[in-house]
Amino acid sequence: MKSVIPREVETLWTLFTAPVVWAVHFLVCYVGFAVYCAKALSLHLSFDAVRIGLGVFTLLALAMIVLSAYLAWRQWGYGTGDPPHDAPTRQDRKHFQGFATLLLSGLSFIAVLYMAIPMIFIAECQR
Amino acid sequence: MTDDRLTGSECWPIRSRLFIGRITDRADARSFYRAGLMLAASLLCSCSGPQSALDPAGPEAEDVAILFFTMVVGGALIWCSVVGILFYASRKKHAYDAGQASRIILWCGVVFPTIVLGALLSYAVWLMPNIRPGFGEANARLRTIDVAGEQFWWRVRYQNAEGSAAFETANEVRVPVGERVLFKLTSPDVIHSFWIPVLGGKMDVIPGRENHLTLMAEKPGTYRGVCAEFCGPSHAFMAFTVVAMEPGAFEDWTKARASFDGARDAEGLALFLKHGCSACHAISGTEARGTIGPDLSGFGERGSVGVGALVNTQEDIARFIRNPSEIKPGARMPHFSMLPETDIQRIAAYLKGLQ
Incomplete structure (x- = not known):
């Protein structure tokens, strides 16, 4: 049976996944609220609908980061070896990349959460 | 009415010697502590005054002051803990092994700051709607004052109950105590920023836009407002007087100003x-x-x-x-x-x- 989780692929793109999700989430939240506030009268959407929509998007972004963290953890060998993984071998390079990806995923997770906090308290559009 | 607080100084700067190097004798130590006390006194003294956000006269400014002190106390506690742990670590006889060091980094370097910063951020953004209240429909019923930022003075136009201009004044804003007032801010030239620190936060005054700011004075008094966005050579002089008056006195003043006769002399x-x-x-x-x-x-x-x-x-x-x-x-x-x-x-x- 084919696994849902992708096969282990050694590419730098896995390293960037979580920060890219963080950047996209940041942009969508800012641009989403800005467009809504500019077009609120013609959109027939309540402020809370936008808030809930972006809340759901935040959960999706967090899920993607958790998936990225899981893949990184797998690439790191589930933490069986300790850093710094600085030997000139293929195995150490793979473990180093996995560990770096895991740390970046953690940072991105916290950043997305911090970005979501103002969306809970923001009250209305200022005109 | 002359307000010497606009140009005078309630709180003279303290000229003290700078102590550099080691304190060698008791006299030096006494001077050092005296200088420290004077510095602390001057810092405390500078918290009050007609232009201090830390001496609030309105609910929004009070929230800003509480936020400031919460951040200062929070920051001071974290700084003391970090320095305390640093001293403790430097005095400890035996070294930590790699596993213990990793756990300390994880808990003290990642988990603790994340929770503390998250809590402070949540508290600050939770306060924001209180600091900028009254947008939307509620503003229509408020007493309105039109303020235009010019180079380099403030045009202040009071509206009557029908919403048309009652009279105009400049560089002085008078508000009734206990009543929320809506300021409609415009600019014909460059970007300014309208700020009355004792009453609340600042609001940019932008050409082509009408920005709204509501403020409420809770204590009668004479305060100082400023332009908080660099706007040209005399930006620093673009200050204005704010007089918070008892409602009866305010009504008398508006009536007197609406029928002002400048032809007596x-x-x-x-x-x-x-x-x-x-x-x-x-x-x-x-x-x-x-x-x-x-x-x-x-x-x-x-x-x-x-x-x-x-x-x-x-x-x-x-x-x-x-x-x-x-x-x-x-x-x-x-x-x-x-x-x-x-x-x-x-x-x-x-x-x-x-x-």
Whole structure:
């Protein structure tokens, strides 16, 4: 049976996944609220609908980061070896990349959460 | 009314020696502690005053002050803990192994700061709607004051109950205590920022936009507002007086200002008109209807001359008339030093008498 989780692929793109999700989430939240506030009268959407929509998007972004963290953890060998993984071998390079990806995923997770906090308290559009 | 708080200083800077190097004897130590006490006293003293966000006179400013002190206390506690742990770690006899060090980094370097920063961020953004209340429908019922930021003064226009302009003044904002007031902020030239620190946060004044800010004074008094966005050579002088008055006194003042008669001193007014001042300045109850410069009705009771540059005395008014740009660089008013000194003094006396 084919696994849902992708096969282990050694590419730098896995390293960037979580920060890219963080950047996209940041942009969508800012641009989403800005467009809504500019077009609120013609959109027939309540402020809370936008808030809930972006809340759901935040959960999706967090899920993607958790998936990225899981893949990184797998690439790191589930933490069986300790850093710094600085030997000139293929195995150490793979473990180093996995560990770096895991740390970046953690940072991105916290950043997305911090970005979501103002969306809970923001009250209305200022005109 | 002259407000010496605009130009004077309640709190003189303390000149103290700088102590560099080791304290060698007891006399030095005493001087050191004395300097420390004086510094602490001067810091505490600087918390109060007519322009201090830490001496609030309105609910929004109170929230800002509480937020500031929460952040200061939170930051001080974290700093003390970090320095304490640093001392403890440097005195410990045995070294940590790699596993213990990793756990310390994880808990003290990742988990603890994340939770503390998350809590402080949540508290700050939770406060924000309280600091900027009253947007939307609720504003329609508020007393409205139109404020325009000019280079380099504030045009202040009060609206009557019907929503049309009742009268205009400049560089002075009067508000009734206990009533929320809506400021409609516009600018014909460059970006300014309208800020009354004792009442609340600042709001940018942007050409082509009308920004709204609501504030409420809870304590009567005379405060100081400023322009908080660099706008040109005299940006620093673009200060204004804020008078929070009891509601009855405020109503009396608005009635008096709406029916102000600037023609009581006929000789002074004649000179004012003769020398062309009315081309730019208006005075209620007279032929002077210029709109380029500040409306001078009630000028004598304002806190300062040249916005925040000079105290409002007859001599300072005369000085300003002689050469405005010497006092306020970049001011659009030309110099009038060519006028006979007696005329300048007479016009200054007339303006001081406009109360």
